[in-house]
Amino acid sequence: MPASTLSTVITGSGRYLPSQVVSNQDFLHNEFYDPSGKRLPNTNEVIIQKFQQITGIVERRFALEDQVASDLGYLAAQEAIQRANLDPETLDYIIVAHNFGDVKAGSRRVDMMPPLASRIKHKLQIANPYTVAYDLPFGCPGWLQALIQGHYFLQSGEAKKVLVIGTETLSRVSDAHDRDSMIFSDGAGAVVLEARTEGPKAGVLQHLTVSDTLTQTFWLNSSPSYNPEVSQEDLYIKMDGRKIYEYALTRVPQLIKDCLDKAQVPLSAIKKVLLHQANEKMDEAMLERLFKLYGLDTIPAGIMPMTISTLGNNSVATLPVLYDLIARGDFDGQQFQSGDLVVFASVGAGMNANAVVYRFP
Structure with missing residues (x-):
């Protein structure tokens, strides 16, 4: 089959957004400092108003206390696999994009061993040893870079099905004394990529x-x-x-x-x-x-x-x-x-x- 007819397509997707909603008003009692360690002169009402005008953010989601990034990624992956209507044992790769691993509530310790991809594969109860699971820390572009890597595996014939996950709990690594902390939130999304040979290039x-x-x-x-x-x-x-x-x-x-x-x-x-x-x-x-x-x-x-x-x-x-x-x-x-x-x-x-x-x- 000519390479030009081999397509990398998304056949299923899923997401998990934590149920805990945090509004801008929840930051009214924070003490905000500048990088030099001085208290910001404006009131929190003014700080939050300016923040909302610039970022457009009104509220965000935070993970529940008993959740970590791999939990969120697993729940998004479950949905994507279900939507793709496939047996998870047939996955060739699981690529998980993140930047801070599993950080527990109340902790600042980054936990990245075993890899989040291994943890999610374990949660999915995939026994197939040839379902290769690995992590990709690449900043915010990590999920898209993981999709690109999955595309390469499919185009080369190395794989037929790849699960690509992006999961993060930035609330656990945000400084409550930094106004930029109001930008960050938690959540996870996933897609299944598959190689298709029928039809025009897509x-x-x-x-x-x-x-x-x-x-x-x-x-x-x-x-x-x-x-x-x-x-x-x-x-x-x-x-x-x-x-x-x-x-x-x-x-x-x-x-x-x-x-x-x-x-x-x-x-x-x-x-x-x-x-x-x-x-x-x-x-x-x-x-x-x-x-x-x-x-x-x-x-x-x-x-x-x-x-x-x-x-x-x-x-x-x-x-x-x-x-x-x-x-x-x-x-x-x-x-x-x-x-x-x-x-x-x-x-x-x-x-x-x-x-x-x-x-x-």
Whole structure:
């Protein structure tokens, strides 16, 4: 069979969003500090108001006390396997994207051994030793990079079925004294990828990834709390928001265009742009910059569905959760149809960014 007829398609998807809803008002009693250890001068009401204006976040989900990232990933994986209508023993690979492993409630200890993929395979009770399970830490673009790796396995003939999971509990590694902590949330999403030979080329058409590390590496990092009275031995997720914003605005739109050019697909053919849900204003600015690269001022209504207002930024889980909501008809006013061309794109720690052009079969 010619390589051009071998397609990597998503045959099932799933998500798990914890039931615990945390609103912006729940942060009113926090004590916020700046990176130098000084209390922020504004009231929490003003801090939260400005935060909501910039990020678009109104509420987010936090894992329950007895849950860790592998639990969330397992529940999303269960749904994806069920939707794909397959025997989990027939999976060739399980790739799990995350960044902090299993962090228990009240702890700052990162637990990554055994790998989360092994833990999830165990929870799924898969006995097949040839179902290879491994983790992929790659910042927020991790799930999309795992999808790209799965695509390679399928295209090479190495595999026929791959489970790709993104799961994270960022609430466990957020500094309560850093206003950026209000961005982060918990959740998991998963898809099953399968190789198909019937019909015209579909699924993953092209992909592109970049890693910029000369000056950008530590813009997202693990550092002590901003509150000098808190133990400085514990590490929390920290970011240079301004530099990340500027990087995303410069790098991601051009990366998407380069990926579309590589696929020989015009922007006008794209029905949806699915961006990592990092920051509402940042995502909107990236989309606007993308259209300007093509000399276009008018952006089609509804082309960029967003979940960040109610789900926050749960890192590697944002894209698969967004995909699953639309694919299963749970996102009002949004749907995928056969033949639709969509773009996935993400940016995050490393600094890493990636994009995938996908055609629905």
